[in-house]
Amino acid sequence: MKKIHIIGLGLLGGSFGLAAAKKFPDILISGSDADEKNLQDAINLGIIQEAKDAPDADTDIVILATPADTLNDLLLKTLDQVGENTLVFDVGSTKAKLCALVAEHPKRKQYLAAHPIAGTEYSGPKAAFGDLLDRKVMIICELEQTDLGLKEKAYELFDALNLKLRFMDPEEHDRHLAFVSHLSHISSFMLGKTVLQKMEDEKNIFDMAGSGFASTVRLAKSSPAMWAPILTENKDNILTALDGYISNLSAFREKIAASDGSGLSDEMTEVNKIRDILDLEK
């Protein structure tokens, strides 16, 4: 592992850079960002050593870490640029469209569809930190489509970063993520909105907000530049998840309206099952 090039130097791209620099002290990391300020920050923070518009021909790995709606064009352009011993992987939150886009591409074998389940509500190079990826799940799609030798390069990096690999097909990935990630962000943003609307009348509402509110509304701090594209790229799956959520909320509302205490209690007891599942997994 001698050269990595990172396109998009925000929270995820930046954290890959910091972690790789720590694990491979002799590595040369270059990169680019559409935002000049981000690029300068990334150099100052040691995320990359060199700003470069395109990867060198002998680059081992190119990481694409830009918003979901830019990845289609970027992936095609990058595959055109790279030498034959370069692996390209993206870290986007949706995988089906990207995999379909390059299914017949002559350089398909140089691409790996990846998605690390890691993030915070903050964004940009200054939000990046070397431990963000440590022991996180990394989902890989269509592994069999990637060249064996190039996969070895990816494993070398992923193992060094302590990523836990999981494998699934891209449609399955997008369906799942709509439920366990994208829906959480929508519920949080709309909760924030509902309380902010209320606050226009009543000023001290946040004085009374406890840790429960802070926890449920945390994701409403997330970057719209990152999230708007995810919501539209994974539209169909997200609408299914969101419709289920709204329908559950409406049915629960009726139980409250009917003062159906035992119905509410039964329903919440059923959902309490999530205790076991979360405590097991985390």
Add this chain to the structure above:
Amino acid sequence: MKKIHIIGLGLLGGSFGLAAAKKFPDILISGSDADEKNLQDAINLGIIQEAKDAPDADTDIVILATPADTLNDLLLKTLDQVGENTLVFDVGSTKAKLCALVAEHPKRKQYLAAHPIAGTEYSGPKAAFGDLLDRKVMIICELEQTDLGLKEKAYELFDALNLKLRFMDPEEHDRHLAFVSHLSHISSFMLGKTVLQKMEDEKNIFDMAGSGFASTVRLAKSSPAMWAPILTENKDNILTALDGYISNLSAFREKIAASDGSGLSDEMTEVNKIRDILDLEK
């Protein structure tokens, strides 16, 4: 401060006991719980020193910490039992009905309506810990209705526990809490339900759940025995909050369905204001 009696020895009642015992080493703390196992746990954990069905006549403070739907009867019964130098306060999440109930009560001056903004998703005596209340906000309603001398006893306890007092009328309290606490619990329970329904088909979904999902769904671990009564006791305010939430979700859904990326981005940018507010308050 010589004697405290706590009725309901769960997360909140138990934490009051542990904190008071630490701050007032010579204090005698008695208490009761409808659940025999909880009562025994509370003694074993040092939350109370003595199980007692009713407070002694010379008890300084009685704390009512049972589920919201039991507080009405319990408050009336307790006011009948206590001596004239005893202050009674409850720690329930709804305040308007309780205050109305005792508005004309001959012992109204011996009651203080209180609500500490403190909790976790766990319940029962074993979930209690002495620092739960440390530096948390304690909302007091209708302060002017409580006897001056008895208020001094309450201040002595609240100051020792580092509670930060806030004052408001009970209707305002209930309206606010519907938005910043009760709605968060509903959104979290229904998120958990929506994902659990999905999981019936697809087993590995929780493998892919990151910290964002864990954060938004954390409150779905909460106790139904505590929450069902809150939802029905504060029904009108909660329906207002929940209707606003469902309406915001539905409008957001339409923007996703229309692939309105810039509309979604604008709306999320607006909600990002919550960053400043939360970072300021916490």
